[in-house]
Amino acid sequence: MTYHVLRKSPVVSIKNLNHYFGKGSLRKQILFDINLELLPGEIVLVTGPSGSGKTTLLTLIGGLRSPQSGCVQVLRQELVGATEEKLVQVRRHIGYIFQSHNLLKSLTACQNVQMSLELHPDISPVEAVAKSTALLTTVGLANHLNHYPDNLSGGQKQRVAIARALVSRPQLVLADEPTAALDSQSGRNVVELMQQLAKEQGCTILLVTHDNRILDIADRIIHIEDGHIHRSNQHVLERSEGS
Numbered sequence: 001m002t003y004h005v006l007r008k009s010p011v012v013s014i015k016n017l018n019h020y021f022g023k024g025s026l027r028k029q030i031l032f033d034i035n036l037e038l039l040p041g042e043i044v045l046v047t048g049p050s051g052s053g054k055t056t057l058l059t060l061i062g063g064l065r066s067p068q069s070g071c072v073q074v075l076r077q078e079l080v081g082a083t084e085e086k087l088v089q090v091r092r093h094i095g096y097i098f099q100s101h102n103l104l105k106s107l108t109a110c111q112n113v114q115m116s117l118e119l120h121p122d123i124s125p126v127e128a129v130a131k132s133t134a135l136l137t138t139v140g141l142a143n144h145l146n147h148y149p150d151n152l153s154g155g156q157k158q159r160v161a162i163a164r165a166l167v168s169r170p171q172l173v174l175a176d177e178p179t180a181a182l183d184s185q186s187g188r189n190v191v192e193l194m195q196q197l198a199k200e201q202g203c204t205i206l207l208v209t210h211d212n213r214i215l216d217i218a219d220r221i222i223h224i225e226d227g228h229i230h231r232s233n234q235h236v237l238e239r240s241e242g243s
Ligand SMILES: Nc1ncnc2c1ncn2[C@@H]1O[C@H](COP(=O)(O)OP(=O)(O)OP(=O)(O)O)[C@@H](O)[C@H]1O
Pocket: 021, 022, 030, 048, 049, 050, 051, 052, 053, 054, 055, 056, 057
């Protein structure tokens, strides 16, 4: 019973979130009264025109900037009014995947993945190598463990970034246009891999995209326009499977 309740409690719960950039006469509202819940294991896509506020929402949920008003609960922590220390704590339990993969050029694929485990003191260096090797093998890079990013293709770099985001088994993964720099087949492979790993690990994925070709991986699609959530399609897959 308790387990059931815990499973269903949201990973992200946002109430009445407004966000502004700039000061004085340049102050501009970017997000308007956002209300949103993400449940464990859900894959939720965020679509919307350029400049509509998608990345801003993602960075607020990710504790990469401080939310100014409303309630933003992430992994049971309130981020509105949180100290920088608390934000850092929350970030440790989130996996991030960005368009430009952000791999360190001076580190090999395996070292890039290991890096995200260094934040977890309970994982020894030997375990970190083993976990990183295992996940890079899962994403099809067993033969590229010691390659540097410059010697990997765009799709391979993005797969390293996925391994890095997921190796610590985060409950929440935030992805900002992870397929933008990839050709259509690599993009497809990358999101299917994210979907497979997320379902295996039971983590929630929030993914911002302009890429209509990947919408079918979503359990739910949220559409943002001019800082407002315009549509939130519940359980896309369930409905299309049932029809
Ligand atoms: N640091 C900032 N300071 C001031 N304005 C900003 C800042 N970051 C974003 N904005 C503005 O906020 C609005 C929303 O930007 P945001 O990047 O969230 O949109 P987006 O929907 O992710 O766009 P895109 O699809 O082009 O990435 C835009 O008008 C942008 O110019």
